[in-house]
Amino acid sequence: MQNEARITVLIPTPLRRFTAGEAKVVVSGSSVAEVLDALEAAHPGIGERLRDDSGQLRRFVNVFVNGQNVRDGQGVDTPLSTGDEVGIIPAMAGGADA
């Protein structure tokens, strides 16, 4: 029997239309990639907002595990265990054109 970690995922306001308005979703997965796979399986359409075709996080999406940005560590390969909290946050960004 596989004993996968149960992970709480915090869903930001603009993506809650994929989760029927839920701000927190619990899914199984032993890494950020697996959790994002499970999230897409449960809430189709959310996945492509988060990752590109190669499975990497989109440039303007950040994922935090227990308050740490996974970009500063192992990215989507970041390992997870039960009780970990994953937060997803799209960028607020822009700028004047050159």
Added chain:
Amino acid sequence: MKTGLSATSTSEVFRLPKQMRATIIDHAKRDAPRECCGIIAGRDGVPMQLYETRNVAAGNRFYEIDPAQLIDLEFREFPAQGLELVAIYHSHPESPAYPSATDVELAFWPDAVFLICSLADRDQPVVRGFRIRDDAINELTLSS
């Protein structure tokens, strides 16, 4: 690069308190020549609290709100205070108070009002407000 972006004016009025407008302009001046950025939270679309945020983007022509600060606001501060995101503001130190192609491309928060403060005329800063949804720009009427 997207071209031909033009705004449609709507009858939607956004009430931006005078003090918040002054804070945005002050923030823009302090951070120039870099762009400043921040968030206004409130209830039912009514501004109640302004948060100056860190711009982590490189250079003087971009802004990106520090994602660590953003995640704290979205998942801790706002729920704890019973607030919601109302507006996102940033400055254009040298260009007009109008959404750039980059602003439109990166508008990932469609429920927010986008406030832009231009310092193109340093003595007469301009703040304008927009909705940016599905690549469409709609200017709001700002009142105090």
